[in-house]
Amino acid sequence: MRIGQLADLLGIQTQTIRFYEKKGLLPLPARSYNGYRVYTEKHYKRLKFVCSCRAIGLSLSETRRLQDYQDNPHQPCSAVNTLIDEHIMHIRSQITSLQDLEKQLTSIRTSCTGQSKVIACTILNKIDEIESVSCNRDV
Amino acid sequence: MRIGQLADLLGIQTQTIRFYEKKGLLPLPARSYNGYRVYTEKHYKRLKFVCSCRAIGLSLSETRRLQDYQDNPHQPCSAVNTLIDEHIMHIRSQITSLQDLEKQLTSIRTSCTGQSKVIACTILNKIDEIESVSCNRDV
DNA sequence: TAAAAACTATAAAGTTACTATAAGGTCAAG
DNA sequence: CTTGACCTTATAGTAACTTTATAGTTTTTA
Ligand SMILES: [Zn+2]
Ligand SMILES: [Zn+2]
Ligand SMILES: [Zn+2]
Ligand SMILES: [Zn+2]
Numbered sequence: 314m315r316i317g318q319l320a321d322l323l324g325i326q327t328q329t330i331r332f333y334e335k336k337g338l339l340p341l342p343a344r345s346y347n348g349y350r351v352y353t354e355k356h357y358k359r360l361k362f363v364c365s366c367r368a369i370g371l372s373l374s375e376t377r378r379l380q381d382y383q384d385n386p387h388q389p390c391s392a393v394n395t396l397i398d399e400h401i402m403h404i405r406s407q408i409t410s411l412q413d414l415e416k417q418l419t420s421i422r423t424s425c426t427g428q429s430k431v432i433a434c435t436i437l438n439k440i441d442e443i444e445s446v447s448c449n450r451d452v
Numbered sequence: 453m454r455i456g457q458l459a460d461l462l463g464i465q466t467q468t469i470r471f472y473e474k475k476g477l478l479p480l481p482a483r484s485y486n487g488y489r490v491y492t493e494k495h496y497k498r499l500k501f502v503c504s505c506r507a508i509g510l511s512l513s514e515t516r517r518l519q520d521y522q523d524n525p526h527q528p529c530s531a532v533n534t535l536i537d538e539h540i541m542h543i544r545s546q547i548t549s550l551q552d553l554e555k556q557l558t559s560i561r562t563s564c565t566g567q568s569k570v571i572a573c574t575i576l577n578k579i580d581e582i583e584s585v586s587c588n589r590d591v
Numbered sequence: 592t593a594a595a596a597a598c599t600a601t602a603a604a605g606t607t608a609c610t611a612t613a614a615g616g617t618c619a620a621g
Numbered sequence: 622c623t624t625g626a627c628c629t630t631a632t633a634g635t636a637a638c639t640t641t642a643t644a645g646t647t648t649t650t651a
Contacts, residue, residue: 431532512637
């Protein structure tokens with residue numbers, strides 16, 4: 314199978330496959346006489362796993378760690394659980410900070426009906442009054 | 453005021469200030485005889501506004517647009533409201549996709565107690581069974 | 592007074608997970 | 622024999638910074 318077919322199978326771009334290869338998430342494929350990459354079922358499964366990990370929001374390095382576990386299948390799987398637990402915490406903390414943001418934003422938003430001029434806009438005034446404890450930037 | 457003092461006042465790094473300057477979010481400061489940047493109250497206010505915008509999750513380009521409105525204060529402020537409305541939509545759609553992720557992840561997670569070996573880990577099996585319609589990547 | 596610490600400057604590279612562009616080689620069809 | 626679809630590599634761009642390197646300046650301290 315060539316790179317275009319593999320990409321179509323998984324609904325991703327060929328560059329993405331090359332990118333994963335460079336990042337070590339996909340084993341080096343054989344090359345045909347003309348230099349084209351040749352993929353097997355094994356590559357397909359490996360790449361599908363990467364796509365699935367991305368679909369549940371795992372980072373590429375988290376995905377890589379899971380692959381390592383898959384490659385050493387006789388160790389206890391508690392490490393897998395830990396990784397997923399930590400990832401769930403990532404997601405949850407993102408959710409709560411976004412929810413906080415949304416509250417603050419809707420409160421700011423409702424103060425203005427959009428009928429005034431910018432100079433008197435209560436939204437801009439409220440933004441000016443925000444006391445960012447320290448410029449948070451991780452959202 | 454020098455760059456370090458300004459950074460301390462707002463709890464950010466000096467490089468971040470230079471970065472904002474390069475991005476056009478902060479007017480060019482005067483320079484003292486030795487080339488050091490010299491900031492005034494005006495710069496402080498401008499930078500504080502940027503930090504506040506970042507604190508409510510606005511991107512730098514959204515922040516820039518708000519600055520443009522501030523600089524032309526005699527137009528109607530409905531554009532401000534629209535920008536904030538759109539930004540709230542950004543936040544809300546991020547929240548819902550993260551909540552979807554969290555559901556999927558907790559369902560995957562609860563299937564394993566971490567007592568098995570990797571080869572039999574139901575988490576890895578469930579990840580393998582995910583049918584990513586197309587590898588989503590915007591989360 | 593001289594060395595050390597602290598601050599400033601610029602420029603370039605690293606981060607994440609790709610996407611886009613450029614410039615070119617290969618292959619089948621018409 | 623050229624067009625189009627496919628493949629190759631390398632490089633740059635995205636967001637919002639952070640890190641590193643290299644160097645000049647000021648302040649503190651021994
Ligand atoms: Zn994670
Ligand atoms: Zn308004
Ligand atoms: Zn936004
Ligand atoms: Zn398990």
